[in-house]
Amino acid sequence: MFLARIELLPANESAKTVALFATCLVDLFQPEVGFAAVRLLEAAGFDVRVPDQGCCGQPNFNGGDQDGARQIAAGLIRQFAGYDYVVAPSGSCAAMVRCHYPVLFADDQELERSAVELAQKTWELTSFLVDVAGYDIGSAALDASVTYHDSCSGLRELGIREQPRQLLSSVAGIELREMEQPDACCGFGGLFCVKYPDVADRIGSVKTDSICAVGADYVAAGDVGCLMQIEGKLHRLGEKKIKVVHVAEILAKALLNVSRKDSPGSVDADD
């Protein structure tokens, strides 16, 4: 939306390389999240590359198709070799690479080694910015209240709880408001919401109820899967006041407010 047309910073060729693993949901459904992630990573001083890529194989892995997951993983391991870091704007896709790739290849030592190597340098975006890059968002500003939904895989497989909150609350003007049980699942669950839409809807309703009760301007999360589930339910309910955004988008938007002051006219935001 507001980011697709942002002028990105000039590529910093001497910096460490980050390969952005955009993830298929960002690639196909929310390209602006990819650009927001690039914007943040470049602001943190990295040289961002985007290798040709597809899905991490999670649908197959969680659907019981281990062979399929292995085949997809083997491809992704090749595509992302040779960078200093791999960063994904998704807890569940980063967790797939970090936690599950290494155990997929027990029968193939060479691939196992590459999988472990990739796993060790793969990070979810907010944890990379905070834990690896020590990124300070500086004078970024945004006057808004935000409630943050903890995406399950990021929270429980990668321990991401404080990082996004830390980034959000260091933006001048952002007021973080906690919803009831922010760590409760939104009901997306990948194939689950396709196979059991009724149950997924009820779980989603519980989540959107707690989001609406907070009454924040934005609900943010770190996974596009959750965002689609939440946004889809709010849209059907006709709830227009609460904007559903990836945490990267809101941070990049706050950065934008700074660059707007620094060099007026360099951005073209449309929100």
Added chain:
Amino acid sequence: MQTTSKHFRAQAREALANETLQASLEGVRRVMPEIRAAAADRCDDFAALCTQAKDVRQHSIDHLDQLLATFEQQVVAAGGQVHWARTGEEATQIIADLCASVDCRSIIKSKSMVSEEIELNSALESAGYEVTETDLGEYIIQLRGEKPSHILAPSLHVSLAEVGEAFNAKHGIERDAPPTDAGEMLLEARAVLREKFLSADVGITGANFLVAETGGVVVVTNEGNADLSMSLPDTHIVVTGIEKVVRSLVDTGVLLRVLARSAIGERLSNYTTFVHGPRQEGEISGPRGFHVVLVDNGRSQLLGTGFRDMLRCIRCSACLNHCPVYTAVGGHAYGSVYSGPMGAILTPAFAGLPGTVHLPGASTLCGRCESICPVGIPLVKLLRRWREASHAQSLPTAGERFGLACWRLVNRWPLVYRLVTKFGVILVRSLSVPGTGQQRWLKRLPSFTALWTQHRDIPAPAGNSFQAQWRRHRAGRKS
């Protein structure tokens, strides 16, 4: 084990439409995680205690044969008897035979999930015995002819008014209208059950733990009904699973400390009873006959499999209370007496995967259960393992298998992904309608996909993928 798990979808729909059930589930959802977390916080290093509990249970599973043999020796030394049942049918037969041997007419029971698993009540009733459940929740569902909908709170799905109606229908008390006051109903149940306690010949209880070193049986309740069930009748029969055995009293203490905190957010349950054998010389009360029926019913077969960790389960029910799926649909939707995450793993093990394939499928794999399991069972991994087994046996629908096969092919090569998704996006966007800004929405999908948009809209994919936009952007940056 009989299940109706293959009807999960229909049962879940029914549950979602059941307002009484939904009100109860909302209570579970809101209250239980909070009180468990508060109890964990009040405890000195609850995480360390859970690690200890996990080690205790792991020791049990690793030394099951030795511990069970020791337990049997100790029970026999105390004057009791141990009976081994390979299957549920064998167990119910043993218990029916024991009842026959003491000329039993009426039986009282305290709550036991193993007895639900082996369908003990119906077996005993068809053998001509009167069986009365004495846990209030179990008693209510017995009157209503139902199965438990929660392993700890079996009548969770029943409203107070429905309890009144059940009491009115079954208690034979003349009155104008069914009782509506909870306190009044409680006293009524107590009066009815007190008669049953006093006249029963056999009392059947479950066991939370079996203590190998002492031959002790540990029973935890909130109502004290198990204590009456095991001490008033002349014969006490314990029915439980072989995996419940624990090395020592000290180890049992560790488990008791995590059990009530995980289950109900309390340090201990109201009643925790250690019973060792029948009435001894010189004692003036207690049963003369003491029998422990150890049920395998598929448990030992799990030992050699990837599901071995599940045998650590202490049936605390925390995984149900924290599960988004359980708290959306309740226990009956699972079609098995074991529900929630633990049920979705145990039921396929006990009843076979073909009829129960929905249970491991109907999970978001959110992992909240695993994060609060007091004995560290890797529930997500085990759910996924059942999905692997079901995929290997081609049990998912042809559509699902075809979808995964396509996704695998598409994602092996980025170029194929790029081409296929490009056309896929064009196709999907043709079904979408405009929204605000550039966002388009899928609001009514056709045919079998209609269900996806029944309750919610789906954001349509973007016209140009991130990678396509990035390539253009890169080209622009270089020039």
